[in-house]
Each structure stands twice: as structure tokens, then as C-alpha cells.
Amino acid sequence: MMGIIQQLGIGADLDDILEQICVAVVDIIGFQAVAINVVTGSGELRVRTVLGPPELESLVGGTLSQEGWLSLLDDSEPWGELRFRRSPELDESVPHVDPWQQRLAAHPPSSVPAEVEPWRPEFALLVPLWRSGHLRDLLGVISVDLPRSGLTPDFQQRALLELFGKQAAAAISRVHAFDLATDKANLYREAFVASPAPMLVLDSDLCVTDANTAFTDMSDAISDEVLGHSIADLVALHDFNQTKASLQTLGIHDEALVADECALLHPRGHAWDRWVQVQARRVDSGESGRHYVCLIADRTNVRQSMNALRQRADYDQLTGLYLRAVGMDHLNAWCLSVGEDLAQQDPQTSLAVLYCDLDNFKHVNDTDGHRAGDDVLVEVAHRLRQFTDPSDIVCRWGGDEFVLIVRRRGMKAIVDLAHRLVAAVQALAAAAATGTATRILALSIGIAEFTPPADPAAVLEAADGALYRAKNDAHQRVHLHTQ
Incomplete structure (x- = not known):
């Protein structure tokens, strides 16, 4: 008996454990009919395993609510932890009908000890399996019938049934917890996947x-x-x-x-x-x-939304060029780098600001309309990007003014760039329709080189001064600031 009990709960298959329980009741304690009711997820108890006469198979799957079982147990005669019923009024899920009534009637025991009595077909012995630490919380019920002796169990058999019931409850509890955990794991898995x-x-x-x-x-x-x-x-x-x-x-x-x-x-x-x-x-x-x-x-x-906001904050919506505030940030950074990296700089490399202004742009707006003026600004911006490098900073400074921050091999290359930009705007004007104000459009550029100690305001002021001279020079559209 104890060896079988010790094997209970080994493995995780509940049906295997229930079969071990039935075999132990039949072989060790001597009952020839066993039915085990086990609590389901909905809380009711269902007949899950039977062992005995073939008629017991019809009980498998039968259910009774937990409340029904508790009422049935309360109405039974307490035999320690067991419950004994003499009444034939049992739920059909409880195996209580002796299929071998004639055996007991034809062969009564020759002598009956005082503590037992002959077993009758209407008798039923129930072993409640309580969840540990939970009063009136059933894990299951073992129902036994047809004692091989033909007598109600004696004190030793009852004690064995009680011990067996406790061990069986513990085993079922472990496996039931495993099943619940497995169900929960499967549920979590499905939730994860879905x-x-x-x-x-x-x-x-x-x-x-x-x-x-x-x-x-x-x-x-x-x-x-x-x-x-x-x-x-x-x-x-x-x-x-x-x-x-x-x-x-x-x-x-x-x-x-x-x-x-x-x-x-x-x-x-x-x-x-x-x-x-x-x-x-x-x-x-x-x-x-x-x-x-x-x-x-x-x-x-x-x-993408943040990039759109950043685009609106950093770029001119009409031309796509940097706004003035962004240009100032770059100008400050470039001035700082000139001072910090002086020792590492290539002496042949020059950094400069090109301050650009469209001449006669107001006349375009006044004569051809603001839409034509916007088209001119877009075309000029396109040409500024076309002739500059990706590393150059090209800004719309405001209105018809543009500022470029560029790095080239020597100031001659920067001055040449300025002349190409002037020529590009001249070509734009020449391609305009005859009679439009765009035909007289021109570009003036003032250039100031970054020289240590480079100050952003000073560099801009120098470039602006050079631009002023360029705008007032009818023959030279590019002026370079000189000390």
C-alpha cells in the first residue's frame, strides 16, 4: 500500500495517477468497484476514472456540482474522514448499485465481527479529497463499493482509506495544479501569439x-x-x-x-x-x-511627424533651404571650429560667408505678382543648391536675401563660386519671357572670410558691407571684404 502511495504523483498525467489509485483500492483495500470524481475547471465534479464491473463504464463523464457533493457528504454518516451512506437515494454519478446482488444474498459471511456489518447493495462509502488548507473545497471524491469480504470495512481498512485519501488528494492536487499551470501557460502562449x-x-x-x-x-x-x-x-x-x-x-x-x-x-x-x-x-x-x-x-x-515638424522648424517652406536661425547655429559652430582647430587646419583651406541679394526682386513682385516672385525664389534656390557642395550651408536669410557658408581650397575658388552663382541668375533672367520683370533680375554677393578669432556677427557684418558695395557697383556683382 505505502509503496503504491509513494508512486502517486510521479509524472504529470492525471489519468495515470487516477488509475493507480483505483488499482490500489481494489488490490490493497479490497473493494471491487471504484469511481473517482475530479473537479473540473468549471468547479463541478466529473467521473473521470472507474474500475470494476463493466456496468461502471456508464458512469464515466457524469457530473455533479460541488454544492451537490457537499450536500451529499453532509447527509452521510461520518466515519472519521470517510462518509458512509446507507440510503439508496444517491446521485446516479455515484457507483452504488451492486451488479452482483445475488452473490451477497446467496453467500453471506459465516461470522460478522462486532465492528462491521454485512454490506448491502444500497450502501456507499465516500472518500472526500479536500484541497489542502481550503475548508469545504473539494478536489474530488472516491466512491467505493462491493467489498470483497462482503462486509463494511473494519477500523484498519477505514484508516487505510483515510490515509490513502489524503495521499491521493495531495497527488491529485499536484497534478491538478500542473494541469492548471499548463492550461495557463497555453493561454499565455496563445495571448502572446495573438x-x-x-x-x-x-x-x-x-x-x-x-x-x-x-x-x-x-x-x-x-x-x-x-x-x-x-x-x-x-x-x-x-x-x-x-x-x-x-x-x-x-x-x-x-x-x-x-x-x-x-x-x-x-x-x-x-x-x-x-x-x-x-x-x-x-x-x-x-x-x-x-x-x-x-x-x-x-x-x-x-x-515622420517629428521630422515634418523639424522640417517646418528648420527649413523654409517655399525654397526648402535652411532658415536663418539654423544658419546662425551653423555660423556659430563654424566660427568656433576656426578658433579651436586652427593648428589642425590646412592652410590652403578657406572658409567664407557669401551674403547674396536679388536685385530688382521687388519690381518682380510689384509687376508680375507675388506668385511670380515665389517662382523666382524657388528657381534661385535651386541654382544655389546646384552650384554648391552637399557640405555647404545654404540659407534663405529673409525676403530676397540668401546666405551661404562654404569651405573651399583657397579664396579664389570661393570667389569663382560666387561668379558662377551670379551667372546662373543672369541665365535665369535671360530665359524669362519678354516683357516680364524677371528679365531684369540680378544677383549681388558680398564675401567675408573666416579669420581667427572668428566672430559670427563680425563675419556677417563684413559680408553685408561687401554686399552693399557689390549692389552699388554697376560692373562688379561680387565683392570680397578686405581688411
């Missing part, structure tokens, strides 16, 4: 062990392109080693922002503009150790 929020599970090396459908859809990937890959293959982390070290400091269930905004990499290397935020929470597994659940939030729309 969640609309993109999620990843990473191991301690930040390799992906699981990814839900929302993430693979977001990243245009199939599972094989995600599972087993480092998170660095999926998102452009600023510093992978630093991220890994930071996550190593997290306590269980602690979370951290892995990346507020980083590029989502296409699994097949395609170019696209997708941005995500990555948040990680540490979740350890007893078997596989430290893991992280990562929530991946799509930040593409937010980034």
Missing part, C-alpha cells in the same frame, strides 16, 4: 527564442528569419554590448528601455523607413534561466 502588440522573447545572449505574429508582420519576416537571430540583426541598436550589459543588471520582473527610437532592419536587407521603440522586461525560467520579453512599439508615424 497579441496585436509586436513582441519578442530573448535569451540571456539577446537571441530571439520566440516572436509573435504581430512582430513578423511588422518586420515583413518569416519565423526562420527571426528565431535564433540576435536582436541586433533585427533592430539597429546604438551599442549592442552596452545594451547587453545594461540588461544583465535587471532584477527579476524589472524592465528597461532598450531603445527609444531605432531603425527596424528589413530581414532581407531591403531599404525602408521603419522605426521602433524597444522595451524589455526580465522574466526568468526555471529550466532555461534568464530571459527578456521585449515589447516592440512602431514609432514610424511618430518619427
